Amino acid sequence: MPLKNELGENISTAVNILRKTYENLNLLFSEMDVIAEKEGFVSLTPKFLRWKSDSATNGWLTSNFIKLYQIENQTSILNLPEVREGYVYCVEVDLESDKGYPVISLAKLSYDFSQWTRVPSVSDHWIFNDIFHNYNNFIIDEKDSVWTSKPNKKSVKKYWGLQSAIGMGYPLVHVSSSESIRTEIFDRLLTI
Numbered sequence: 001m002p003l004k005n006e007l008g009e010n011i012s013t014a015v016n017i018l019r020k021t022y023e024n025l026n027l028l029f030s031e032m033d034v035i036a037e038k039e040g041f042v043s044l045t046p047k048f049l050r051w052k053s054d055s056a057t058n059g060w061l062t063s064n065f066i067k068l069y070q071i072e073n074q075t076s077i078l079n080l081p082e083v084r085e086g087y088v089y090c091v092e093v094d095l096e097s098d099k100g101y102p103v104i105s106l107a108k109l110s111y112d113f114s115q116w117t118r119v120p121s122v123s124d125h126w127i128f129n130d131i132f133h134n135y136n137n138f139i140i141d142e143k144d145s146v147w148t149s150k151p152n153k154k155s156v157k158k159y160w161g162l163q164s165a166i167g168m169g170y171p172l173v174h175v176s177s178s179e180s181i182r183t184e185i186f187d188r189l190l191t192i
Contacts, residue, residue: 044119
């Protein structure tokens with residue numbers, strides 16, 4: 001084995017690639033917020049939601065990111081003026097998808113907002129990530145690459161009054177410019 005590999009050069013290279021990936025994701029999320037505003041959306045959360053864990057080693061690496069949006073001209077709800085009536089639109093970037101490549105998923109979520117006591121925070125990632133993955137709490141179906149999900153009766157409160165969700169996913173590489181952010185994310189959110 002060459003000396004440079006014995007010194008861990010491959011680990012340093014992997015970390016540098018990950019840093020560059022995070023820089024690119026930061027650019028994507030910033031541009032998404034700019035395009036969202038132009039398209040009549042407003043970001044519900046200033047930061048992306050993510051799962052981190054000190055005890056689970058797979059939680060040391062952030063590989064799944066969620067941004068939430070709403071339509072800007074909708075009426076604010078009384079108990080949380082930052083939240084608007086209507087759908088919550090979810091954009092999820094998963095770098096470790098089960099497809100073997102990074103995926104971007106879009107979802108339209110319907111809520112009973114009387115269950116909301118605050119705006120989602122960074123650590124509320126699981127509430128939005130579980131919707132199409134957790135078969136113990138949701139009735140999930142897929143047809144023609146479109147996912148639908150409804151919480152089991154016992155799970156409605158746990159998931160902040162979620163009533164239903166519809167979503168789809170595709171390779172992240174399809175989103176590579178301001179124009180593709182508009183067409184592949186925000187135009188699609190309005191049509192699912």
